[in-house]
Amino acid sequence: MKTWKKVMLGSVTLLASMALVACGKSSSSTDTSSSKEVTGTVKLWVDTTQVPYYKTIVKNFNKEYPKVKVAVTQSPNGSANAKTDVGKDPAKAADVFEVPNDQLGSMADQGYINPLSPASTKTVKANNVSVAAKAVEWNNKLYAYPFAEQAQTLYYNKSKLSAEDVKTWDGITAKGVIATDFTNAYNYYPVFLSAGTNLYGTDGETLKGTNVANAKGVAAMTWLAQQKANKNVMQTSNALNQLKSGAAAATLDGPWNSANIKKILGKNFAVAPYPTVNINGKQVQLKAFLGIEAFAVNSHTSTKNQKAAATLAEYITNKKSQLIVYKNSGQIPVDKDAQASDTITSDPVAKAVMTMSKSSDHSIIMPKMAQMATFWNLSAPLINGAYTGSIKSSQYMDKLQTFQDAISKEN
Numbered sequence: 001m002k003t004w005k006k007v008m009l010g011s012v013t014l015l016a017s018m019a020l021v022a023c024g025k026s027s028s029s030t031d032t033s034s035s036k037e038v039t040g041t042v043k044l045w046v047d048t049t050q051v052p053y054y055k056t057i058v059k060n061f062n063k064e065y066p067k068v069k070v071a072v073t074q075s076p077n078g079s080a081n082a083k084t085d086v087g088k089d090p091a092k093a094a095d096v097f098e099v100p101n102d103q104l105g106s107m108a109d110q111g112y113i114n115p116l117s118p119a120s121t122k123t124v125k126a127n128n129v130s131v132a133a134k135a136v137e138w139n140n141k142l143y144a145y146p147f148a149e150q151a152q153t154l155y156y157n158k159s160k161l162s163a164e165d166v167k168t169w170d171g172i173t174a175k176g177v178i179a180t181d182f183t184n185a186y187n188y189y190p191v192f193l194s195a196g197t198n199l200y201g202t203d204g205e206t207l208k209g210t211n212v213a214n215a216k217g218v219a220a221m222t223w224l225a226q227q228k229a230n231k232n233v234m235q236t237s238n239a240l241n242q243l244k245s246g247a248a249a250a251t252l253d254g255p256w257n258s259a260n261i262k263k264i265l266g267k268n269f270a271v272a273p274y275p276t277v278n279i280n281g282k283q284v285q286l287k288a289f290l291g292i293e294a295f296a297v298n299s300h301t302s303t304k305n306q307k308a309a310a311t312l313a314e315y316i317t318n319k320k321s322q323l324i325v326y327k328n329s330g331q332i333p334v335d336k337d338a339q340a341s342d343t344i345t346s347d348p349v350a351k352a353v354m355t356m357s358k359s360s361d362h363s364i365i366m367p368k369m370a371q372m373a374t375f376w377n378l379s380a381p382l383i384n385g386a387y388t389g390s391i392k393s394s395q396y397m398d399k400l401q402t403f404q405d406a407i408s409k410e411n
Contacts, residue, residue: 040308045094105368115141132334135292144294148331151356156250158270173232176249179239182387185379195220204367213401224386290363
């Protein structure tokens with residue numbers, strides 16, 4: 001299953017392709033329709049592993065919309081690289097494509113996608129949890145149809161750690177080893193958020209709203225540095241192998257890996273929301289990035305196919321479709337009724353992810369700024385430098401200021 005770790009890798013190659021594309025249409029996407037008279041030909045991009053079950057979803061769609069021809073094909077380089085793939089030649093890209101929410105701001109500004117129609121906006125807000133609608137919003141308009149939420153949680157071996165142990169980072173590391181990766185900014189930049197700093201403001205859309213070059217940022221760097229000396233914190237690029245061998249008792253990971261971890265831990269599988277961490281002498285909730293997977297409609301889709309494309313995008317993100325996606329991939333739905341269903345409420349992974357997603361104390365929506373490409377490039381060495389000690393404590397403030405200035409520049 002897709003991982004949001006790929007997003008930061010895909011983001012860094014985007015800028016060159018954007019200059020090649022003229023602005024798209026400025027109007028809202030065409031209203032969807034319940035009429036069986038909707039006609040058109042639509043190409044749909046999904047990730048390679050998703051093709052089989054999206055073909056099933058499209059079969060369901062065609063029972064209601066028999067006059068719309070849909071070709072389900074794999075994204076050229078995966079949905080994590082949607083902005084790059086669409087930007088190469090929007091006129092030849094799919095009419096409907098899967099995209100992580102953090103790419104929507106840049107795609108909207110580049111004219112690759114249009115805001116949803118008032119009717120579709122109303123439907124998205126009415127049917128899905130509020131955080132999902134907020135995640136696909138840019139400049140007060142919705143630009144995509146959300147269908148799944150992804151926030152990392154704590155997976156652990158319950159024969160080695162108790163439910164009480166995993167409430168705090170100190171409790172985990174007092175009893176067992178946590179295998180993790182400090183080279184991964186997706187995992188550990190949120191430590192700065194837990195310390196009380198903002199990334200692009202409280203709304204995630206304010207260019208000059210990052211305030212990490214201060215005492216709170218230094219406290220986060222200090223916590224990262226302290227983990228190097230903690231014998232029960234294991235730096236590894238393959239935490240699942242460490243769980244499998246028994247060398248580790250816990251790790252931080254996303255719902256995309258839950259099936260693999262269940263196989264590894266078997267009857268000892270357990271999952272929980274993130275623990276608290278001790279930063280500057282205070283227990284604070286460790287936060288995570290919240291990513292929302294969505295489908296967007298290409299603004300360069302021909303006029304005769306726009307209604308069909310919008311109708312398809314809305315259908316493949318409805319409750320029924322979201323539950324099919326969950327059944328086949330474990331991705332947690334954002335439809336309100338789906339989340340309230342017995343299927344979801346009985347799933348401990350879904351419950352943990354929803355706990356992480358519901359509260360700003362536990363997560364923040366992945367910002368949609370175009371500058372996130374720069375952010376991913378620079379945040380990983382900052383974090384790993386603190387952890388390894390290659391960045392000395394006397395350098396923390398200067399390094400944080402340089403980072404803050406770099407990610408706050410106009411593109």
